[in-house]
Amino acid sequence: MGNIARLSDDLASKIAAGEVIERPASIVKELMENSVDAGAGSISVELGNGGIDYIRVRDDGDGILSEDMGLAVQRHATSKLRSELELYEIETLGFRGEALYSIGVVSELEIVTRHRTEAMGTRLGIRGGTVTDRSAVAHDRGTSVTVSSLFFNTPARKKFLGSAQAEYRACLDVVDRFIFGHSDIGIRLVHNSRESFTIQPAPVDMRAVLRIDQGLKDRLYGVAYDNGILRVDGFVSDPDYTTNSSRFVYLFVNKRYVIDKSLVYTITGAYSTSLGRGRYPVAIMNLSIPRHFVDVNVNPTKTAVKFSDKAMVYDALGRAVRDTIDRRSVAYSAPDPGTDRDVYRGETKEASAAYAARVQRPDVRDPGHSTMGRATAGRSVHPSPQQDLVRKGEFSSLNVHAQLDATYIIASSPDGMVLIDQHAMHERLLFEGLVRDSRTHRRQSQLLIAPQELFLNESRMSTLAEMQGALDTIGYGLTIGHDSVIVNAVPPGTVFTPLSFIELLDSVKNDDSSHTDLAGDQRTDPLYRIMADVACKSAVRAGDLLSVEKIKALFMQLDELGIPLSCPHGRPFVLVLSLAEIQKSFHRR
Numbered sequence: 001m002g003n004i005a006r007l008s009d010d011l012a013s014k015i016a017a018g019e020v021i022e023r024p025a026s027i028v029k030e031l032m033e034n035s036v037d038a039g040a041g042s043i044s045v046e047l048g049n050g051g052i053d054y055i056r057v058r059d060d061g062d063g064i065l066s067e068d069m070g071l072a073v074q075r076h077a078t079s080k081l082r083s084e085l086e087l088y089e090i091e092t093l094g095f096r097g098e099a100l101y102s103i104g105v106v107s108e109l110e111i112v113t114r115h116r117t118e119a120m121g122t123r124l125g126i127r128g129g130t131v132t133d134r135s136a137v138a139h140d141r142g143t144s145v146t147v148s149s150l151f152f153n154t155p156a157r158k159k160f161l162g163s164a165q166a167e168y169r170a171c172l173d174v175v176d177r178f179i180f181g182h183s184d185i186g187i188r189l190v191h192n193s194r195e196s197f198t199i200q201p202a203p204v205d206m207r208a209v210l211r212i213d214q215g216l217k218d219r220l221y222g223v224a225y226d227n228g229i230l231r232v233d234g235f236v237s238d239p240d241y242t243t244n245s246s247r248f249v250y251l252f253v254n255k256r257y258v259i260d261k262s263l264v265y266t267i268t269g270a271y272s273t274s275l276g277r278g279r280y281p282v283a284i285m286n287l288s289i290p291r292h293f294v295d296v297n298v299n300p301t302k303t304a305v306k307f308s309d310k311a312m313v314y315d316a317l318g319r320a321v322r323d324t325i326d327r328r329s330v331a332y333s334a335p336d337p338g339t340d341r342d343v344y345r346g347e348t349k350e351a352s353a354a355y356a357a358r359v360q361r362p363d364v365r366d367p368g369h370s371t372m373g374r375a376t377a378g379r380s381v382h383p384s385p386q387q388d389l390v391r392k393g394e395f396s397s398l399n400v401h402a403q404l405d406a407t408y409i410i411a412s413s414p415d416g417m418v419l420i421d422q423h424a425m426h427e428r429l430l431f432e433g434l435v436r437d438s439r440t441h442r443r444q445s446q447l448l449i450a451p452q453e454l455f456l457n458e459s460r461m462s463t464l465a466e467m468q469g470a471l472d473t474i475g476y477g478l479t480i481g482h483d484s485v486i487v488n489a490v491p492p493g494t495v496f497t498p499l500s501f502i503e504l505l506d507s508v509k510n511d512d513s514s515h516t517d518l519a520g521d522q523r524t525d526p527l528y529r530i531m532a533d534v535a536c537k538s539a540v541r542a543g544d545l546l547s548v549e550k551i552k553a554l555f556m557q558l559d560e561l562g563i564p565l566s567c568p569h570g571r572p573f574v575l576v577l578s579l580a581e582i583q584k585s586f587h588r589r
């Protein structure tokens with residue numbers, strides 16, 4: 001008897017249904033999941049034109065019995081689920097019996113396989129859901145699935161595919177998830193007949209260093225926590241090694257990659273105030289939990305899960321991360337009281353950090369919601385950027401009082417109170433400096449004391465090649481190699497970290513910043529866009545403590561440049577409450 005059987009209609013109706021084949025990356029995901037479920041020790045993924053031309057996934061797993069071949073491509077036919085009871089104890093990544101069927105319907109599909117117990121393999125060809133041929137063939141143990149002519153019969157869906165580069169990137173993201181979720185499997189990726197990489201079975205942290213950033217080597221901390229029901233293991237990065245999106249937070253539940261905002265929020269929350277607002281660490285985390293505590297039949301893409309006891313899961317994950325960060329803090333903290341005084345006059349950095357911790361932070365999920373906005377909304381005062389109060393050339397005459405929430409600078413002039421968003425201000429400052437230098441062809445550059453070598457994946461290497469000229473113009477000194485770049489020099493005044501450079505490459509590539517305040521022709525000029533991105537990625541951030549001296553120096557530069565009062569992305573950075581408005585609020589006028 002074969003292994004694959006059709007689900008009863010009743011059971012099939014209980015499976016989260018829906019279309020999951022949207023683009024090559026969805027196919028790569030489904031095929032790689034099948035290889036994992038088949039017990040593969042190594043998986044090879046080959047893509048033509050980002051997967052648009054063809055996708056081939058080959059594994060050395062158990063293979064498919066010859067008698068099962070017909071069923072494998074039928075709807076609701078699976079070897080992984082038999083009864084409703086099993087639905088609550090799913091041990092495999094797949095369980096719906098739908099993936100091969102839905103791929104076969106919209107493409108040309110070829111499956112060649114040999115089951116470990118059989119001497120001869122089988123080849124099955126499908127086009128648009130119809131079997132076109134079937135034969136006995138010789139094949140190594142395991143399975144190769146090739147998908148081509150994707151969406152040949154659904155032109156509307158084909159139209160929605162992105163460029164080959166965009167589709168390739170999406171596939172790469174999927175492959176990376178498998179690299180982090182299945183450290184015991186060797187994974188090889190080939191694109192347009194050229195090997196992109198082969199990654200041997202290796203500990204997850206090593207894989208992270210190879211795939212995300214070499215600089216993570218000393219910045220990842222092992223997480224290991226067990227409360228008797230739930231085990232959490234993985235890695236989190238140092239609190240000052242962060243990025244502006246959660247894209248490097250990889251979450252797995254029983255080795256299944258999941259997308260879960262609450263879990264991400266739990267992780268960032270566990271860092272408390274050591275993580276700047278809107279910042280995310282690098283984290284690779286697997287939660288191991290008995291199967292009956294988690295429902296994986298939530299949506300057809302199988303990337304969402306429901307926990308029967310959410311609170312317990314959040315609590316355990318939070319503790320796991322917090323313990324790790326605290327332990328690491330103990331090992332690293334070397335307080336040096338008396339130095340590095342900041343705007344909380346007379347207090348040391350530690351004291352003000354403690355203060356910052358007491359100041360309630362606005363919800364990080366809503367970074368645009370400032371404390372000031374809330375306070376004024378309630379009292380119907382309407383502060384507006386009154387440019388005449390902070391005219392060009394007047395920033396350096398402001399009195400600097402304090403930082404609010406380590407994000408806003410509180411200053412005053414005789415005419416009123418001035419609140420400044422430190423990140424947006426610095427961003428504008430850097431941007432204008434870069435623009436001025438590029439206009440006057442005064443290329444300025446600041447040598448790094450220690451040049452930094454970054455190993456980059458192929459998609460970032462290709463972005464780098466495209467951007468090389470622009471980066472050089474604005475002051476980057478780069479030596480580009482085969483799979484790495486040495487950064488020797490950076491534009492003056494910018495802060496260099498490996499991750500911020502990677503973020504820069506990614507954001508230019510995805511063009512994910514809005515740049516609404518760039519003048520029309522600037523918006524389409526890649527050089528300006530790169531300058532705006534460099535400014536954004538290199539500016540001081542919300543959450544950074546700044547000394548009075550540093551703030552004053554920035555104010556002087558603002559005056560020198562005489563610049564617009566908004567960041568290059570269009571956000572205003574100055575909020576003025578005039579004395580008159582203040583007096584009105586206190587009924588003095």
Ligand SMILES: Nc1ncnc2c1ncn2[C@@H]1O[C@H](COP(=O)(O)OP(=O)(O)OP(=O)(O)O)[C@@H](O)[C@H]1O
Binds near residue numbers: 061077093098100101
């Ligand atoms: N690479 C493979 N190696 C061995 N068996 C495979 C492989 N790919 C598919 N199969 C067999 O074909 C069946 C159908 O695969 P398919 O991906 O369509 O469904 P599934 O994995 O059971 O569920 P899901 O739709 O959730 O992925 C699987 O249950 C499995 O028995």
Ligand SMILES: [Mg+2]
Binds near residue numbers: 030033095
């Ligand atoms: Mg499957």
